[in-house]
Amino acid sequence: SQKIEQNSEALNIQEGKTATLTCNYTNYSPAYLQWYRQDPGRGPVFLLLIRENEKEKRKERLKVTFDTTLKQSLFHITASQPADSATYLCALDPQTGANNLFFGTGTRLTVIP
Amino acid sequence: EAGVVQSPRYKIIEKKQPVAFWCNPISGHNTLYWYLQNLGQGPELLIRYENEEAVDDSQLPKDRFSAERLKGVDSTLKIQPAELGDSAVYLCASSLAPLETQYFGPGTRLLVL
Numbered sequence: 001s002q003k004i005e006q007n008s009e010a011l012n013i014q015e016g017k018t019a020t021l022t023c024n025y026t027n028y029s030p031a032y033l034q035w036y037r038q039d040p041g042r043g044p045v046f047l048l049l050i051r052e053n054e055k056e057k058r059k060e061r062l063k064v065t066f067d068t069t070l071k072q073s074l075f076h077i078t079a080s081q082p083a084d085s086a087t088y089l090c091a092l093d094p095q096t097g098a099n100n101l102f103f104g105t106g107t108r109l110t111v112i113p
Numbered sequence: 114e115a116g117v118v119q120s121p122r123y124k125i126i127e128k129k130q131p132v133a134f135w136c137n138p139i140s141g142h143n144t145l146y147w148y149l150q151n152l153g154q155g156p157e158l159l160i161r162y163e164n165e166e167a168v169d170d171s172q173l174p175k176d177r178f179s180a181e182r183l184k185g186v187d188s189t190l191k192i193q194p195a196e197l198g199d200s201a202v203y204l205c206a207s208s209l210a211p212l213e214t215q216y217f218g219p220g221t222r223l224l225v226l
Contacts, residue, residue, distance in 0.1 A: 004155075043117070043204050043217025044156065089155050099144075099211045100169055103155025 002027040006090060006104040013080055014112055021075040021107045023090035028102075030092035033066055033073050038087045038106065047088075048075075080111045115139070117218035119205050125224045131193035134221045138186070138207030145182060146215060147190050148204040156204055162188065163211065195225045 007022045023033070032051045036044035050057045050066040050073065057064045063076040077084050087108045091101040118137040126132050138145050143164050148156035159178070161169040164185040173180065177196070182188040192199055202220040 009153075042219050043206070045217070046214045049214075091155070099208070099213075099215070100158050100161060101156075101215065103157070105153065105155050 002094070002102075004028070004090065004092065004102055004104040006088075006107045008107045009105070010108045010110070012110045012112060015080060015082060017080055019077040019080050019084070019109055019111070021088050021090075021109070023073040023075070023104055025071050025092060028071070028092060028094045029068075030094060032093065033064075034091045034101065035062075035064055035073075035075050036089040036091060036103075038089060044089055044103075077109075080109075082111045082113050085110050117205055117207055117216055119203075119218040119221050121221055122219065123222050123224075125226065126195055127226050128197055129194040131191065132195050132223060133189055133191045134203050134205075134223075136188045136190070136205030136218060138188075138205070139216055142207035142209055142216075143185070144208045144211050144213070145188050146206040146208075147180060147188070148206065148217075150202040150204055150220070152201075159190070192223075195223075197225050199223060200225045 003026045005024045013019050034049045035047045038044040048064045050064045052068050061078045065074045087106040089103050089106045091103045093099050120135050145162040147159040150156045158172055160173045160180050162182045165182050180190045202222050204217055204220045206215040206217045208215045
């Protein structure tokens with residue numbers, strides 16, 4: 001069966017450290033993968049998209065990698081801040097051209113001052 | 114620029130009652146999505162509209178759920194009759210076109226008693 005798994009339900013790190021979140025998928029061959037941030041009581045907010053032919057993508061303190069052989073994406077936040085505390089969701093579109101996103105369960109990140 | 118607007122933000126009803134959720138997408142966005150998000154889970158796609166046409170409603174439980182987007186702008190999602198298991202957050206998202214970034218509204222939190 002198809003699955004998208006984010007390996008940690010919750011992750012606590014000290015301010016200033018790098019947070020690394022993992023997204024693994026099975027039985028999909030996505031053309032791209034996306035990461036979203038969701039704060040309590042709000043809808044998800046798009047952060048980054050990485051395509052299957054891209055190994056790495058960066059945006060300010062964020063970095064995403066995509067390994068189609070391992071079927072895994074890693075999401076890094078460097079120099080983490082308490083304001084980075086939120087739930088982070090990975091999502092993929094299994095059907096090229098439709099953008100019908102399938103989401104993982106999310107990882108709740110808490111950055112401790 | 115105004116974001117995706119949803120109303121109501123919260124709704125409490127008794128089981129077997131009908132309920133409706135309204136979504137106004139970002140101006141000019143032709144693609145509209147309805148998602149369901151259970152507590153501790155990622156959003157799950159219910160239906161996708163391209164203008165006024167429902168192009169993917171395969172995940173919509175059609176025995177009790179219905180949706181419409183009559184003029185290709187705002188949309189309504191209805192549940193009739195509601196069941197206890199329908200308690201969740203209902204998210205609306207929109208994008209300029211199918212492969213463009215999705216922007217989510219704040220969601221409607223439904224509690225069925």
